[in-house]
Amino acid sequence: MTPAEVEAGLREVFGDRILSSSAVEEGRDTAWPRRIDVAVDALEEVCRYLRDSQGFDRLLCVSGIDYEGYDESGKGKHIEISRYEEDGSPTPTKPGSGDLAVVYHLHSRAHGGEVAIAARVRRTEPKVPSVGQVWPTALWAERETYDMYGIEFEGHPDLRRILLPEDWEGFPLRKDYAMPSRYHDVPLEGAPLAVRTSPREVREEKE
Amino acid sequence: MAAETRGPRRNPEEAFNAVGDHIGGDREQLLSFGTDEDLASVVQPGSDLVILAQVQSLFRWAQLSSIWPMTFGLACCAIEMMSAAGTRYDLDRFGAGAMRATPRQSDLMIVSGTVTAKMATRVKRLYDQMPDPKWVIAMGSCAIGGGPYFKHGYHVVKGVDMMIPVDVYVPGCPPRPEVLLEGLMRLQDKIRGKKGRLVRPKWIDDYITRIPD
C-alpha cells in the first residue's frame, strides 16, 4: 500500500470532503508520513474507512492545535506570560480568533504506513465527531484534547477533563490563555507561609 | 539515683564526658542533653553510669534518632528518595529508614517532587493527618519554589511552603541522595534544638564580585 493508493482510495470514497492532502515532507510524494485534511463531518467516517479498508489499525496520537497566529507565518511568538492585577486576578489577554484543529496520527502494522488526519474547526464552535467507537484509545486522548483546547467531541461517552481538575477554568494550551494565580484555596503563586521555628528558638524568644 | 552524701559540685559537661568515655561512641552527637546543674549535683560523684537529662531533651533525642518518613513520592525526586533508601545510601543508618505507607504512623513528610494544584489539597490533607510532632522536608527545586516549571506553569504550585510549613529545604533538580541525607541531618539538628546557621561559602562572594553590573 503506497501513499498514493491510500489517497486515491480516500478521494474516491469521500470526494470533496477530503480538503487537501500533502506529504509532510514536501517534494517526496511517495513517502510516508502524509497529512490529509478532511472536512469535520467526515472525520469519523474517514477514520473508520482507513481502519477497515486500508489497514490502519493503530491510533497513535490525538493532538489539538491552536492555529492562533500561525498563519501569519509567525516570527517565534512567545506565549503570554501571566500578568496580574492588584487583587491577584489575571489580566485578560486579547481573545484569539484563529482556528483550532485536531490531528489523528494513524499507523498500519500491515504495511507500515503512517498518516495524519486533520480536521480544522472554528474557534467559536469547536465541535468534532469522536472516533472513540473506532479506536477505544481515542477516548482518553480526546478527553485530553478537550481538557487542553476545549474542543468538544460529539458522541464521546464520557467527555470530562482528564489532567486538570474538573472545575478548572479555561483551556490552558490555547494561545490566549491567561494563567490563574489561585485555584480555590490553593495559591499558585505568592509568598510562602511563615517558616516554622524550632521549639528551642521559641523558648529562647520567650525568655 | 539518689545520693546519700552530696559531693562537690561536678560540672555536668565533665560528667557527660565521663559517661561518654565509658559507653564509648560519639558522645557529642548522642548525648548532648541540656541538664539542670542542681539536678546534676545530686548525683554521686563518680557514678558514671547515670545519665541525667531533661525529659524533653531525651524525647527529642528519641525523636531525632527514629524519624519515620512517609512513603510519599510525587515526581522525579521520589526516585532519588528511593535510591537514598536503597542499597548504596541506606537511609536506615540514620534511623530514618522505616518508610511508612500511612501518614498516621509517620513523623516526616518528604515532599519529593512537583506539587500541582490538583495534588496540593491532598498534600495538605496528608500533612494534617500526621500526628504531632511532625516535620517536613521540601526536596528538590519544584517543592521549594516551582523549579523549572516556575514560568508558564499554570498548574504548578510555586513551592510547597505555600501550603504547609517546611522545616528543611533540600535544593537540587533532583537532589542527590547525599544531599537528602544532609537535609535529614539538618532536620535532626533542628529537632535537637540547634539553631540554624547560614553559611555562605567563600566562592559565592568571589562569584558575586565577578558578575558584571
Add this chain to the structure above:
Amino acid sequence: MILPKLQHAPASRPGDRARTMKSELLHINMGPQHPSTHGVLRLFITTDGEVVHSVTPYIGYLHRCAEKKAEGNTYHQYIVYTDRMDYLSAMNSNWGYCMAVEKLMEINGMGVEIPEYAEYVRVIIAELNRIASHLIAFGTYGLDIGAMTPFFHALREREAILNIFEKVCGARLMYSYYVVGGVKWDIPPDALEEIELFVKLFPDKLREYNELLTTNKIFVERTANVGVIDEDLAVAYGCTGPVLRGAGVKWDLRKDQGYSIYDRFDFEIPVGGGDMGTVGDCWDRYWVRMLEMEQSLAIVEQALQQMPREGEIMAEMPRRLKIPNSEVFFRSECPKGELGFYILSDGGDVPFRCKVRSPAFHNLHVIEEVGAGQMISDLVATVGSLDLVLGEIDR
C-alpha cells in the same frame, strides 16, 4: 478486526457470582498517595466484596504543563523538560526529542548528519538507560507483589549504571545529555572501561534476578493468568512497548522502523509466549522486560566492539535554530513504549506546538478494561506490570 466492546463489567466475570448475592457495591479510593500506584495515580474502584466491579483511573496529579513550556522555550531549551517526563529513562526521552527535531530540520533541508561516533555513543547510553529503567520496573514490581529483596538487588546494579552516567555527563537522573546534532560530551575512557565491566558482570546478575523472582512459586501464582491483555485489546487501546510485546505482538520500532543505527546490531525482539499461563498476562510483560535487558546488553556489547575509537560527538549546528512552517511526528522506542513527539514549527526559534505521545498514558487506559472483574490484589499486580511513570502520563 474484532474490537473489544466498551463496557466496564462484561458478563461472566468472577464478580458475577458475588453480584447475585445482592451485596452492595463499595467505592474505594486508591491513591493518589498509595504505595503501589507508582506515584500519584488515583484509582477509583467499585468493589463487590473483594472483586473489582469497575476501575476508573484519575490522572493529572503531576500535570506539569510540559506542553505549554514547549511553546515558551527554544528547541534546545526544551530538552531539559523531556528529561522530566519519563524520569526513569531520561536519556531515551532526550533522544526521542532530539531525533524529532533533527527530522524536522531534515524536512526543511537543514538536515545535519550525526557523526558515526556520536550515534554509537547515543545507542550505548540509551540502551544502558533502558536496562536501568527495566531494573526499576523489576524491583518495584517485586515490591508490589510483596518481595522486598529484589528491589535492593535491582538498585545495586542501577547504581552501577548511574555511576557510568555520572562520569559521562555529571548527573544521576536528569541528564540532558543528548543535544540536537549529537551528544553533549564524549564518554571518558574510565567510563568506557566501566561499561565494559558492566557488560561482563551483568549477565550473572540477571541470572540472580531470575532465581530470586522469575520462577518463584508465589510470584508466578500472583502474576500468571492475571491481567491478560491480548493482541486485539492491546492494539485497540494503543498499547506499546512491553505491554504490546507481552501480548505476543512482535513490534519494536528499533527493528521495524529502523531509526539511528539499530540495523547494524543483531538483536531479537522478545515477545510474551504464555510460558506460565496465558499469553499477555502480567508474568509475560514482566518476562519481556527481563529478556529485553539481555537484548539491550547484547546491543551495548556489539556497539562497544564496532564503535570507532574516537570521533566527532556533535555535528555542526546553527547556534539559533529557526525552523520554517512545517510539522513532524516522530516516534522512538522507549522502555515504556513508543514515545512520540509531534512538533509544529512556525519559523520562530520556539516550537509552535509540541505534543508528546506518551506511551504510559495509553498503556494505563487499558486498565479500565482489564481491571474490571479482578480481585483487588490482582489489580495491584496488573498496575505494577504496566510499569507506569506518572511524570510521563501527566506531562
